[in-house]
Amino acid sequence: MSTNSKRKKLAYLVGPIESASDHGRGWRKELTSRLAEFDIEVIDPTSDVIICGISDVHERRRIVDSARESRAWEKLTILMDDIWKFNDRAVGESDFLIVHYPEKVSGGGTLREMQKAFDYAKPVYLVYEHDPVSINCHILHMILKRGKIFSSFDELFQFLKAEYGAS
Numbered sequence: 001m002s003t004n005s006k007r008k009k010l011a012y013l014v015g016p017i018e019s020a021s022d023h024g025r026g027w028r029k030e031l032t033s034r035l036a037e038f039d040i041e042v043i044d045p046t047s048d049v050i051i052c053g054i055s056d057v058h059e060r061r062r063i064v065d066s067a068r069e070s071r072a073w074e075k076l077t078i079l080m081d082d083i084w085k086f087n088d089r090a091v092g093e094s095d096f097l098i099v100h101y102p103e104k105v106s107g108g109g110t111l112r113e114m115q116k117a118f119d120y121a122k123p124v125y126l127v128y129e130h131d132p133v134s135i136n137c138h139i140l141h142m143i144l145k146r147g148k149i150f151s152s153f154d155e156l157f158q159f160l161k162a163e164y165g166a167s
Contacts, residue, residue, distance in 0.1 A: 088116060
């Protein structure tokens, strides 16, 4: 039997960046400090991680949006390849995903990351303030197969406390 204390869990914080007014930084920053109470570390794609050679999420979005708007498809593809590599690595390294989707669940990177988590048999904990009946059945299956849906962050934290305990 190991004498080491239990390993900290690692959560990947997933949710809209492109369509979020603050590029998704606010909720991730708030969640990160609260998760520390449960000895849960995070991977936050909006923090100072380097993706596309850029650490600032606002600058990264500006460059990606500029490539799209100017129809610089080759540049956009290169940038998105780098983003997708980061996302795939983050899903692979994490123990579970915490997904915040403040609007109706639709296309984009968030869905791709949930699919990767499903493929890797990782739980997805979705915080969704709307009626989950509105979510496509295929998406519900990806989430509910190993994860859960919560109507608020408080409900998520009640679950995390019961599931992973406080430090």
